[in-house]
Amino acid sequence: MNEADLIKRAQSGDHEALVELLRSIENSVYRSAFYILGNEHDAMDAAQEALLRVYRKIDTFQEKAKFSTWVQRIVSNICMDRFRAKKETLSIDEYELTLTDKQNVEEAILLQDMSEDIHRAIAKLPEHYRTVVVLRYLQDLSYQEIADLLNVPLNTVKSYLFRARQQLQNLLQEYQKGGIRG
Numbered sequence: 685m686n687e688a689d690l691i692k693r694a695q696s697g698d699h700e701a702l703v704e705l706l707r708s709i710e711n712s713v714y715r716s717a718f719y720i721l722g723n724e725h726d727a728m729d730a731a732q733e734a735l736l737r738v739y740r741k742i743d744t745f746q747e748k749a750k751f752s753t754w755v756q757r758i759v760s761n762i763c764m765d766r767f768r769a770k771k772e773t774l775s776i777d778e779y780e781l782t783l784t785d786k787q788n789v790e791e792a793i794l795l796q797d798m799s800e801d802i803h804r805a806i807a808k809l810p811e812h813y814r815t816v817v818v819l820r821y822l823q824d825l826s827y828q829e830i831a832d833l834l835n836v837p838l839n840t841v842k843s844y845l846f847r848a849r850q851q852l853q854n855l856l857q858e859y860q861k862g863g864i865r866g
Contacts, residue, residue, distance in 0.1 A: 805855035813848035
């Protein structure tokens with residue numbers, strides 16, 4: 685069954701359709717929350733809150749926007765509220781390095797270091813830059829969808845992304861030089 689049918693069935697009170705719809709978006713919701721908030725525990729809480737809000741508010745969804753945009757707005761708002769309430773530096777949990785027999789250990793370690801540097805650099809971005817980076821590059825939303833989601837002009841989204849990329853590039857260069865850690 686496609687998403688549009690699930691939404692219509694869920695809005696008309698079909699509990700099974702709503703559960704199926706929530707299952708189809710839970711990974712995306714968690715991923716967004718994780719990249720905005722920067723740690724697993726907060727992301728799980730925010731994702732759960734977002735899914736509950738979708739559950740409670742599914743009848744208010746209107747097909748004026750894409751369903752994914754509507755869900756991302758909910759996730760982003762919850763995460764931004766939590767981020768503002770916390771007002772402290774966020775850290776990225778370390779990822780386990782999993783090697784298969786076919787992988788070159790040295791290459792895998794370099795890739796893991798790069799991944800950690802990218803996550804660390806994203807976490808250091810100001811909240812508004814981090815949010816647009818997550819929505820654009822991790823959730824693959826268009827510039828217009830991000831502008832609609834955040835209720836800002838399209839040029840603001842472009843400006844934020846431009847500045848965020850500059851800051852990420854500078855941070856990653858510092859990491860490569862060994863000048864910044866943690």
